[in-house]
Amino acid sequence: MSTVAETTAKLTPEHDARPGASVRSRLQDLLPKIVLAPSFAATIVFVYGFILWTIYLSFTNSKTFPSYAITGARAYQRLWRWTFESDPPSSWYTSITNMGIFGFLYIFICLALGLFLAILLDQKIRGEGMLRPIYLYPMALSFIVTGVAWKWFLDPGLGLEQTLHQWGWTSFHFDWIKNKDFVIYTVVIAGVWQASGFIMAMFLAGLRGIDGEIMKAAQIDGATTFQLYRRIVIPLLRPVFLSAFIVLAHLAIKSYDLVVALTSGGPGGSAWLPSNFMYEFTFKRNEMAVGSASAVIMLMTLTAIIVPYLYSELREKPR
């Protein structure tokens, strides 16, 4: 069935079957592989090799400097113990709880808001060309800039709270960014601000790809706009939901910069995510083995999400 694969297979020059082909032409045949080799080798060494190296380190007792004597799964045992140490919360407990809160809210709100905005924008809006870039520009900013901007905006003494006080709403109180129990929610706000416009663009592209005939038919059958979206459009958008989920989950697990710039880790490290935990333990607290173990756990979480997705994407494509 795979016509493309067949035609390309024939592409490889015929003369390589002929004995006595000159060295030069043999080289020509090998050229594609030679060109690809450095990139592939770099991937093998610097991605997969380094991952193995990190896994190896997580089974040693490396502190400030790497040590290469395997000492067992102590780092994992410690992380496991910390996982249940909630009172007072261990750094790891805080990090993974935050990951849960942040991951869930960030993904959920971005999907909901993105879909909502896309549907609104799809109502033959005048000025869509102007609104779309406004929703999307935060994606072009670095997390550090986003963090700096929102840090200012959410600062009780300078930002929103102060402004509303000046406008006469003196009882308004909003100090989440300084509150260890709520600081993670400010990371959610800034994160959603940054990524939701992009999710909107993904949904909008999906909406524009839906066959107009289906919509027309449903309308003729008397479906209300709400029914139309709930019963027909949203189910048709399922692939977009999946892609958007993958993008967001991937961004959420990798989030590091935003926490640093927005909260500097929060009061007592209360805004940490596992990525911050990894960085701090590896480079600041001289607990390299523990840091490596946490990196391995991050990697495994992401792998569990990405690999099935990539597998299905790469497989179902003999077009």
Place this chain on the structure above:
Amino acid sequence: MSTVASPARPTSSGISGRTINRIVIYGLLALFAIFYLMPLFVMLVTSFKTMDEIQNGNMLALPQAPTFDPWWKAWGEACVGLTCAGIKGYFWNSIKMVVPAVLISTLLGALNGYVLTKWRFRGHTLVFAMMLFACFIPFQSVLLPMATILGSIGRFGVTLQNATGFNFGLGNSTVNLVFVHVVYGLGFTTLFFRNYYEAFPTELIKAAQVDGASFFQIFRRIMLPNSMPIFVVTVIYQFTNIWNDFLFASAYAGTGDVMPMTVALNNVVNTSTGVVEYNVNMAAAMIAALPTLLVYVVAGRYFVRGLMAGAVKG
């Protein structure tokens, strides 16, 4: 088949219902536009205010007497840690890192995509899948080994320097970051070009081959002239990513005058000596944001396409 007799939508609810509907929709859209613009707006107006005005005025008010001083100060005098020479040096560090990293990774991506679509070999899908997966790993899982290797290369560079008087760029932070960004950007650039070249008619290449064109001739004469859009997309994507990177930058060039812009900005904002000059901080943030914002304004369409291509394959 059910009879399509049911009346078309009850438009009888009238024009007023429709109008209210439209007002609500436009109102909501405007509200969200404000939500997205607010932080940028606040950042921008604050960067043009004096400290007096910031402390006594309203965050949302336009500057009474707009002044460029905070911008000049951020550019040339702001303190990053203990050095107070502004962020201009770090801005150039970022430029020096971004330009080669983008060019090299894009060109390699183009070649890889060309090989993976037009010169397929057994196992090409596996090779591609392995490179693709590399895009998604949390970089924390390679951070430490890379730091170790870069450290060794740096020591080797010093030895070389002592022996030959020249270190060939080994151990130079900018070179290190270029290397790191090329290696970990290859997955995405390869993905972009592979998907683009997949749709490129293979017949053309076959015809050229029959005419005796070589591997590189086909690439240069046939593929490249037809790759302009994907080049723009890839360059923008890589530029934005590398300019905005913070993790690698802080791990491998986190101190001293070798820091890239993002790290320097974070340090400016968190430098706690003396009075915190918010207007200068905001101006510095604006300067750090300008290059990517500019690219976005000029070539937004391509930027979005890049993001999409990175998210949804094909």
